[in-house]
Amino acid sequence: MVAEDTVFSVLYEKFLFWGILVGILTFLWLFYAMIRYRESIVPDTSHIDHIEVGAFPVDRHNTKLEVMFYVVPTLIVVWLVVLALASNTAVWVIPDEEESFNIEVVGQQWFWEFEYKDSLTWQDDTRDSGIDVHWINETLTIRQSYGPEHAELSPPTNVTVSIDGDATTYPLDAVTNVTVIDTKFRMFLPLTVSVTDADGNELHRWGHIPINHKHSTAAGDHMVVPCDEPVVLGLFSYTSDYSELNSTYWGVQHSFWLPEWGIKEDLVPGLEGGTTMWFEADDPGTFSIRCAEYCGLDHSKMVGYVDVVSPIEKGVEFCDEDTGVTKSGGA
Numbered sequence: 001m002v003a004e005d006t007v008f009s010v011l012y013e014k015f016l017f018w019g020i021l022v023g024i025l026t027f028l029w030l031f032y033a034m035i036r037y038r039e040s041i042v043p044d045t046s047h048i049d050h051i052e053v054g055a056f057p058v059d060r061h062n063t064k065l066e067v068m069f070y071v072v073p074t075l076i077v078v079w080l081v082v083l084a085l086a087s088n089t090a091v092w093v094i095p096d097e098e099e100s101f102n103i104e105v106v107g108q109q110w111f112w113e114f115e116y117k118d119s120l121t122w123q124d125d126t127r128d129s130g131i132d133v134h135w136i137n138e139t140l141t142i143r144q145s146y147g148p149e150h151a152e153l154s155p156p157t158n159v160t161v162s163i164d165g166d167a168t169t170y171p172l173d174a175v176t177n178v179t180v181i182d183t184k185f186r187m188f189l190p191l192t193v194s195v196t197d198a199d200g201n202e203l204h205r206w207g208h209i210p211i212n213h214k215h216s217t218a219a220g221d222h223m224v225v226p227c228d229e230p231v232v233l234g235l236f237s238y239t240s241d242y243s244e245l246n247s248t249y250w251g252v253q254h255s256f257w258l259p260e261w262g263i264k265e266d267l268v269p270g271l272e273g274g275t276t277m278w279f280e281a282d283d284p285g286t287f288s289i290r291c292a293e294y295c296g297l298d299h300s301k302m303v304g305y306v307d308v309v310s311p312i313e314k315g316v317e318f319c320d321e322d323t324g325v326t327k328s329g330g331a
């Protein structure tokens with residue numbers, strides 16, 4: 001998802017289209033009139049009894065055309081209002097909590113914290129890597145299946161399995177291309193599976209984020225969100241230093257900004273319900289997070305990344321660019 005997909009960019013393009021259309025017609029009319037009524041042309045006034053300065057030549061006029069002068073611009077303005085209000089609705093109507101992926105974002109001085117209110121199991125597109133990870137109950141299976149499109153890829157050699165930050169590396173079965181590891185799937189712990197080649201380059205990722213898990217940009221974590229699903233962020237500002245005598249529970253003003261998507265929302269200290277922002281990303285990738293409100297000494301270091309990944313709970317469909325337009329909004 002890039003900014004050209006967002007509701008704001010779509011609205012901009014629609015206004016640009018209608019602006020250019022009206023502009024072309026207006027200038028065509030202008031140049032026609034300039035040539036038609038140039039100084040050397042003597043106007044034909046034979047059909048007009050008299051011409052009065054400041055009055056329309058009533059003897060010969062076109063009522064239909066004159067009415068259209070009012071009707072057409074009014075329709076265009078009404079149409080632009082409808083376009084603008086429709087975009088407003090798309091922005092301000094927050095998707096239902098049940099039907100969206102919810103994260104609480106806490107802005108502190110000077111990092112972002114992400115608390116997942118829903119769990120997320122995801123993996124990279126198996127069509128790109130030729131590697132498929134399945135972790136069900138007691139068994140983790142890594143299956144390699146390559147087609148001609150994978151000829152350029154370097155062969156995977158190892159898999160690193162991390163359970164709540166505790167990482168173990170296993171060699172991959174290069175003969176059968178199917179590696180089975182006896183490890184229990186723990187739904188309440190953060191889990192990652194990373195397949196690498198002999199040089200340690202990451203070829204395929206699989207991950208599980210449990211409900212109520214916290215990520216922090218202070219630890220170098222990315223915010224991870226599913227594609228093709230509305231993601232609703234509840235935004236709060238708290239203090240990061242409770243030890244100071246003068247510090248209050250609430251922090252300072254921040255603004256959560258996703259510059260590549262053209263969306264941002266303020267984090268307001270003291271606002272108990274927080275603020276809300278939502279988006280629906282349509283293709284996987286990594287995008288920047290910035291703080292757009294000056295919040296103190298290390299404001300410029302308040303940066304992070306959001307990873308858009310394909311959730312695998314709903315089957316084997318992977319998200320890519322062709323799945324539709326990205327929507328976004330906030331309140």
Ligand SMILES: [Cu+2]
Pocket residue numbers: 107110253254255291292293294295299302
């Ligand atoms: Cu900030």
